[in-house]
Amino acid sequence: MTDDDRLPLAFERIAPDEQHAQSRAFLTRMRSRRTVRDFSPEPVPFELIENAIAAAATAPSGANQQPWTFVVVSNPEIKRKIREAAEAEEYESYTRRMSQEWLDALAHLHTDWHKPHLEDAPYLIVVFAQAYGVRDDGTKIKHYYVTESVGIAVGMLLAGLHLAGLATLTHTPNPMTFLAEILGRPANERAYVVIPVGYPAADARVPNISKKPLAEVLIRVE
Ligand code: IYR
Secondary structure (H helix, E strand, O other): OOOOOOOOOOOOOOOHHHHHHHHHHHHHHHHOOOEOOOEOOOOOOHHHHHHHHHHHOOOOOHHHOOOEEEEEEOOHHHHHHHHHHHHHHHHHHHHHHOOHHHHHHHHHHOOOOOOOHHHHOOEEEEEEEEOEEEOOOOOEEEOOOHHHHHHHHHHHHHHHHHHOOOEEOOEOOOOOHHHHHHHOOOOOEEEEEEEEEEOEOOOOOOOOOOOOOHHHHOOOOO
16 A cells, blocks of 8 residues: 555635536537537637647546647648548548448538548647556556546547637547557557647538437436
């Protein structure tokens, strides 16, 4: 056993009125989030990206191993390479690999293999999951709940970017192995998602979809 070096919790109680106000304000803001596929090339201050990633990196994780790496790409040449590789994979997927059932399930989103947003958006945040850690002597450290941990961090990242007034796309080309190659990531890292970030194009359009009613997703057991 390790020594008990725990610290007293610093927890700030907020006034009940303020709790309700904050909770409602967050809900209202989150309800306005849309996945965007048409980006403007307008630049975005890097600090907005940095703060959102710093907030995402506060996420809880298995054994606090923080098994994530956020690679922020703004270099046009690298974005072009990522687009070309993604479009080659997506072309294969849309024309050969995806089942008709899958294509039908996606049809209302109006996606296809063209991925201009990978070049148009000023930033691509490529999130990598660290399948295992590596000690200084090169030996491996087992990581726990990697997928769950990175998923929680990405959720917080999407929320933070939205609150900063930015648009995002949660893009998961399949397979994604080209990302580690292009970005020169180490053998323990697996690409998890690519998130183009920026402002929407003036003529951006989004699918006509809605979220399930709360009664369908929230079940109370009292
Ligand atoms: N990865 C492809 C296909 C795709 C799959 C799902 I599931 C989506 O919700 C959206 C798209 C693409 O990015 O087009």
